[in-house]
Amino acid sequence: MSSSQIDRKGIAASRGIVIGPAYVLRRARLVIPEYRREGVISRLQQQCFDYGAQQGVGSVYTLVIEENTPAMRWLEQRGFKLHRTLVMPGMPVYKEMTVPRDANIRQTRPEDLPAIAALLNETWQVFELYEPASAEALKQFISRTPRYSFSNLLVLQDGGEILACLGYWDWSKIMRITVQALNWKIRMIGLIVRTASIFRPMPGPIKPGDILKQIMLTPIGFKDPAYLSVLLRHVNNLALQMGIEHIFCVCEQNHAILKSMRGFIRVNTKYHLYIKTFQQIGLNADKPVFIDGIDM
Numbered sequence: 461m462s463s464s465q466i467d468r469k470g471i472a473a474s475r476g477i478v479i480g481p482a483y484v485l486r487r488a489r490l491v492i493p494e495y496r497r498e499g500v501i502s503r504l505q506q507q508c509f510d511y512g513a514q515q516g517v518g519s520v521y522t523l524v525i526e527e528n529t530p531a532m533r534w535l536e537q538r539g540f541k542l543h544r545t546l547v548m549p550g551m552p553v554y555k556e557m558t559v560p561r562d563a564n565i566r567q568t569r570p571e572d573l574p575a576i577a578a579l580l581n582e583t584w585q586v587f588e589l590y591e592p593a594s595a596e597a598l599k600q601f602i603s604r605t606p607r608y609s610f611s612n613l614l615v616l617q618d619g620g621e622i623l624a625c626l627g628y629w630d631w632s633k634i635m636r637i638t639v640q641a642l643n644w645k646i647r648m649i650g651l652i653v654r655t656a657s658i659f660r661p662m663p664g665p666i667k668p669g670d671i672l673k674q675i676m677l678t679p680i681g682f683k684d685p686a687y688l689s690v691l692l693r694h695v696n697n698l699a700l701q702m703g704i705e706h707i708f709c710v711c712e713q714n715h716a717i718l719k720s721m722r723g724f725i726r727v728n729t730k731y732h733l734y735i736k737t738f739q740q741i742g743l744n745a746d747k748p749v750f751i752d753g754i755d756m
């Protein structure tokens with residue numbers, strides 16, 4: 461099975477899988493194990509690429525989790541180039557986090573959208589693949605994202621100024637992720653966590669058969685990581701009440717977002733960003749890239 465989608469840039473998501481004119485190409489690839497290596501994805505993707513090239517798509521990107529050799533081999537044999545490696549920090553939700561008593565945190569209102577768009581642009585404007593936000597684009601993002609509403613987007617305010625905004629999307633409401641097996645890294649972490657839990661409260665281990673309840677942080681904007689940290693702690697406490705077990709986002713490996721996660725247990729998973737270019741438009745490899753968590 462495979463799903464592909466091409467939308468007009470700007471009408472589609474606030475983020476793109478494309479660098480280039482006019483169109484955004486979004487896709488997911490999954491072939492059931494019995495039919496793998498029979499050319500299923502190659503045939504589907506070729507149609508998708510042909511259509512994209514006709515429509516003026518400049519480039520396509522995709523993210524591959526570390527150690528997914530079949531997917532990386534597939535991409536490399538089909539003209540994708542490894543652009544950079546990002547990180548998906550995962551924070552287990554297992555205890556209440558302290559939030560300053562005087563923090564003015566509230567749900568977004570429609571009239572906040574211009575200020576939030578400005579804050580997002582300030583946070584991400586120098587990043588490749590970032591498409592500037594606007595109040596209208598944010599409104600569309602909120603209305604088209606399943607199980608997402610204004611209540612999912614929080615702001616930290618001081619006087620009339622929005623210091624940070626943080627959205628969270630509970631993707632377990634639209635898809636079920638069941639753990640089939642654990643890789644060596646997760647098994648090692650499980651061992652460490654079980655040992656540490658003798659001395660202090662720790663998150664429960666992940667086991668095969670578990671149905672994961674997770675949230676993805678999006679959008680993220682902040683004037684300083686310390687402000688974002690306050691919102692993140694608040695979201696952790698909401699997640700705890702909602703029975704969510706993990707919080708995720710995606711960013712550059714040294715991004716300031718990571719500073720806001722001090723005090724959390726954080727497990728980093730690397731994601732390789734692969735890009736295929738159809739036209740003579742390239743990305744500047746020296747610039748950091750922006751990936752919206754919704755693309756995960």
Ligand SMILES: CC(C)(COP(=O)(O)OP(=O)(O)OC[C@H]1O[C@@H](n2cnc3c(N)ncnc32)[C@H](O)[C@@H]1OP(=O)(O)O)[C@@H](O)C(=O)NCCC(=O)NCCS
Pocket residue numbers: 489490491492495496497498499500501502503522523524525528529530531533534535537
């Ligand atoms: C990655 C995936 C989509 C490939 O689908 P597929 O239909 O088997 O791929 P195709 O038959 O079109 O292409 C085969 C090519 O893929 C790569 N490939 C597929 N399985 C591989 C494996 N087990 N080891 C190494 N390379 C592999 C090779 O490049 C292979 O070409 P080759 O046979 O000439 O060496 C499939 O393995 C899958 O569904 N994996 C699980 C989901 C996933 O990881 N998706 C990617 C997320 S980014």
